[in-house]
Amino acid sequence: MHECLWAEFVSIRIPGDGGWRTSGIVPLRRKWVRFNRRVVSNLLRVRTPIVNFHVLKDESGLVLLDAGFIGGARRLRCALTERGWDKEPIRGILLTHGHLDHILNVARLAEETGAWIAAPGLDRDRYLGRGKSGGWSQVAGALEGIGRPLLGFRPFTPDRWIDDGNEIDTWGGLRAVHLPGHTEGHTGYYCESRRLLFCGDLFASLGRWSHFPPAILNSEPARSAEPATSPRPRQSAQARLRMSPNSASSRGTP
Template identity: 30%
Template structure:
């Protein structure tokens, strides 16, 4: 599918990636239903509506919204989707953050990153243009638990990967061979502009040491592709992604 024409990409059978300002969310078609993983930025809304129309659906047809975590750039459409009757699930560790998506712990000052990494500035400006500074909180059911198989279309398995946030989770969709790893491992860091598998910079990560430890939880995932919260899909193996993230380390 031509992303220049549509703005979305089918990255696996029935798995559609929506990328706005280098922030990803994923709509999964499975078992006659729809599951959305993460809610992107507010500016992702028109793109989601366009994709749903292409599928002959609308927002109220989404069976579940699964949140990898509660940062503002992953809950941008959440309040609106809730008004449309879409139920949201999150790990208990991030339930408060979903309600207040700017009140997050970060181990390093945010203001310093544009000075140190000026190549990241255009991406940060793009995020702001797509609503990153005006996200409203939402209420999500705190029901995600490590190892649980969720009774939603695609029946993903939950993998708890704390560090970026306390309640960060990945979702393993074994039927199509993909793991949506959120910000546990990204292939583009919006705060530095660096590409390749890595954890997110300390400007937005609560505990980088713990985050690097948590990526080990993905090592036993038996899927061929990682779908990150930022950056391109990674299909060169989980072990290589983890090794690359460890080499990059904290930043």
């Protein structure tokens, strides 16, 4: 099992739908959704307080999918050493969105490794520490405002801006999927060859169960469910992506 990761993923099929949607429709019927397990090669999950992040490995080296929260850099080093990837170069850092628990370590890791940074363009103010929040999300926004100086957050400007539909040439190819609501630019990444969607904070998880994040964490809570729950084909995740993924990986803590 050294080359594979037992990772926890959501896999939901809606009766009569003929395909897969991004988990959101089920929490509307019941509060929690059960996880399935799947083995995925060349994928490493790094566990940090509150949120996990991922490392993708291909022939060119490693790409981080988000950069974790408190202690993330140290835990990354430990995880890479344990997996035997510590000699592999970190080529890039690909972000799902601009919340502090996903970007705290970005500037430091990019400086140490020379990695490029690619991130959703609609969250650009958040990378500079100027993100705005409205409604209940002002609670989380206020906590982020306190946390940035206390935790030593360093603003940064990505090398590449990501928009919906962009292709990222790593891990056999990833396609950007705009999943708004959690933040303005919140974006997932779909790997067609593995039929796997990294969906950021579209949903949260605890152990083998999944649910939508609370409203205080979503800039536009109604929109966070829209791609997954809308009956209109144009807005459904499957129709927008023209895909049928078997699995989705979120931020959860196994």
